[in-house]
Amino acid sequence: MISAPPELLSDLTELYQDLHRxxxxxxxxxxxxxxVADRLRALGCETVEGVGGTGVVGVLDRGEGPTVLLRADLDALPVTERTGLPYASVHDxxxxxxGHDLHTTWLIGAATLLARRYTEWSGRLLLVFQPAEETGRGARAMLDDGLYERFGTPAVAFGQHVGPGPAGRIGYRRGVTMAAGDAIRVRLRGKGGHGSMPDATVDPVVLAAATVMRLQTVVSREIAATDPAVLTVGSMHAGTKANIIPAEAELGLTLRSVEPAVRERALAAIERIVRGEAAASGAPEPDIELQFGFPALVNDEHIADAVLAAFTEHFGKERVVPSALIPASEDFGLLTDGGRIPAAYWFVRGSDPVAYAEAQARGRVAESIPTNHSPYFAxxxxxxxATGVETLAVTALAWLAR
Incomplete structure (x- = not known):
């Protein structure tokens, strides 16, 4: 049985709170x-910084055996924290x-446990601390920087994410687990002028408003109800002053889908609507830029079954629960090299169990329990x-144990 001892958890708590601040x-x-690099070197890892920009890779080599990749992400969000925690962010x-600070802490904790128990396993641990997950560019940046050429191609890859749900439970799923993600930037051009003379302008604010409303029909009217898809306009920027009609407006879109054909249909609809609304407004041709895109995250079914068995043996079946398909996206799937590296990804629940149970009893989970990306998420x-440290360590030992 592998478990995180109290002294390690105390040390990891200090690390987590520092990263959170x-x-x-x-x-x-x-x-x-x-x-991260200081911690890895203290454990005796071969450590390389600056992989893919600000990524860090640590290698623990214990002789013959498979290479197992464990991944955590490093980056935060442009959100003002409202948790009121004593260790809240000092950067407004x-x-x-x-929760990427927790992901990082989990992986440091698992690496510490495995380094201490080196006589129990053989093979190589590839510890990947990835930058820029939130922009969808971090995994690609590390791969483009020769991640596998420099450190070896793993036999299997694992990752995990904290999320809402009773703390201590682990959500798991076979097959498609998270949606594909695309980020699109739309630049709408108009003709600026005085706010009192809109007839002499082409107002990109009105154009933007019409475009946003029309985009709401992509999923509701062009995608079958049986095909999961989400299209959100997350940002709209235009203008500087009430009496100035600006020359441009910019929209930021995110598309989530599962099936490649649905993705292609939605992307085509977005382009058609944006160009059509611009034409209807008499506006110049808009710019439509696909900033990044990555595929759905798919758990290899054989690997998933093996991990599920390891979790059930370690934690007990009552703590390992089925997970629904998550419409959010993760660039972890890129680390599978197009599916050639079998992988598994799971969710560690982190909500206060009492508060969650009360919200569930009232049918108000969505209203009462903060989710990822909320300024109240904590x-x-x-x-x-302890749960997240042990999930990674147990999974690694399932492949590396002598």
């Missing part, structure tokens, strides 16, 4: 990466509202911290 955005995770407008550390 000092969040850093995508490709700016310099302080976080330095802390930046916060670990998705996982409870007991038992979430």
């Amino acid at each position: 000092h969040p850093e955005l995508a490709f700016e995770e310099h302080r976080t990466a330095a802390r 407008g930046t916060a670990h509202a998705c 996982p409870v550390l007991d038992p979430t911290l």
